[in-house]
Every structure is written in structure tokens, then in C-alpha cells.
Amino acid sequence: MKQAELQKLVEEISLQYFGLPFLHKATFNPRLRTTGGRYLTKSHHLEFNLKSYEQYGIEELVQIIKHELCHYHLHLQEKGYQHKDREFKECLKRTGGCRYSKPVAKSKERPYRYQLVCQKCGQTYLRKYKINPKHYRCGRCRGTLKMNQIYLTTRKNDG
Ligand SMILES: [Zn+2]
Ligand SMILES: [Zn+2]
The missing domain is CATH 3.30.2010.10 (Metalloproteases ("zincins"), catalytic domain)
Structure with missing residues (x-):
């Protein structure tokens, strides 16, 4: 329009x-x-x-x-x-006007780029931002965490 x-x-x-x-x-x-x-x-x-x-x-x-x-x-x-x-x-x-307008979605939601894996129990956690895994412990068993980067495949028609 x-x-x-x-x-x-x-x-x-x-x-x-x-x-x-x-x-x-x-x-x-x-x-x-x-x-x-x-x-x-x-x-x-x-x-x-x-x-x-x-x-x-x-x-x-x-x-x-x-x-x-x-x-x-x-x-x-x-x-x-x-x-x-x-x-x-x-x-x-x-x-017939609306009381509130419907919320408009943000054009781009930040994707999860990092995965933390517990070295003891295998529990995984997703993160959008890079963190230092040494500063955190597994929420389930207190085991140490290892971070993997998630490689995103982008489609041409996205956006
Ligand atoms: Zn108003
Ligand atoms: Zn664990």
C-alpha cells in the first residue's frame, strides 16, 4: 500500500x-x-x-x-x-475501532547459534549469544559444559 x-x-x-x-x-x-x-x-x-x-x-x-x-x-x-x-x-x-493493535513481529528473531553440552549427563542447552562455558555448570548435575557452534543454513528467499 x-x-x-x-x-x-x-x-x-x-x-x-x-x-x-x-x-x-x-x-x-x-x-x-x-x-x-x-x-x-x-x-x-x-x-x-x-x-x-x-x-x-x-x-x-x-x-x-x-x-x-x-x-x-x-x-x-x-x-x-x-x-x-x-x-x-x-x-x-x-x-468499531480496536482497543489495542495486534503486536507486530520483529522482522528478525535472533536464532540459537550455540549449543552447550554437559560432559557428564549429556543434557543440552541452547544459547543465542556466545558465553564462556567455563563460567557455567549443568543445571541438572553440576557437570562441566562444552560449547558447540550451530551452523545455520540460510535459505535464499529468507528475509
Ligand atoms: Zn491510542
Ligand atoms: Zn549434566
Whole structure:
């Protein structure tokens, strides 16, 4: 989805569900990490997370837009526009906005790269970061540990 399409979508939802025009800018902000969107009280602009759309589809994005538009319109009307406010909660209910946006997954979860093997009982432990095995003992039998590196096979189409 392009910026211009997002702007148009926000304007349409604003008219259809709020009966009021959206007169500011709606953009995708790539720096938004875990949240689906946000309302900037100073500029009145809205920012959205493209990953919410990519991971959950248009329904999720529409719900987030409604949520942010509740902040937007209530703030401009000098009504209770914060999450705790009764007017905000009522606005979400009325328009079908989501209470919370679904969490967006981090683009790359760090894989396990190291395996610790107990020299006594054979118990294995996985680690994402390199550690000094001499500083640790087996949690099961207190035996000494040996570290093996796990060689990851990367697929070409990953990422
Ligand atoms: Zn909010
Ligand atoms: Zn052990």
C-alpha cells in the first residue's frame, strides 16, 4: 500500500464513520516498531505501521485507523481523547475501532547459534549469544559444559 492510498483510506473512513473530514496527513512511519499507529497531538498528523497491514491485512489497518481517528477527532473537539477517557472508549465502540493493535513481529528473531553440552549427563542447552562455558555448570548435575557452534543454513528467499 502506498502513502497516497493510505491518505485516501483515512479520509474515507473519517467521513463514513465520523461524519467529519480528515484534514491532516496520514503516513506510514517505518520507525514505529511495536505499535500499529499513533496520533501526534501537536501536528494532528497520523502515523501508521505498514507491518500491521502486511501481517494482519486490511481489516486490522482499518481498525487501527478508526482508533487513531478517535484520538484525532476527540482532540480537535476538545473532548476526552485519551485511552482512559469515557468519550474515547465510547468512540471506539461506536466506530468499531480496536482497543489495542495486534503486536507486530520483529522482522528478525535472533536464532540459537550455540549449543552447550554437559560432559557428564549429556543434557543440552541452547544459547543465542556466545558465553564462556567455563563460567557455567549443568543445571541438572553440576557437570562441566562444552560449547558447540550451530551452523545455520540460510535459505535464499529468507528475509
Ligand atoms: Zn491510542
Ligand atoms: Zn549434566
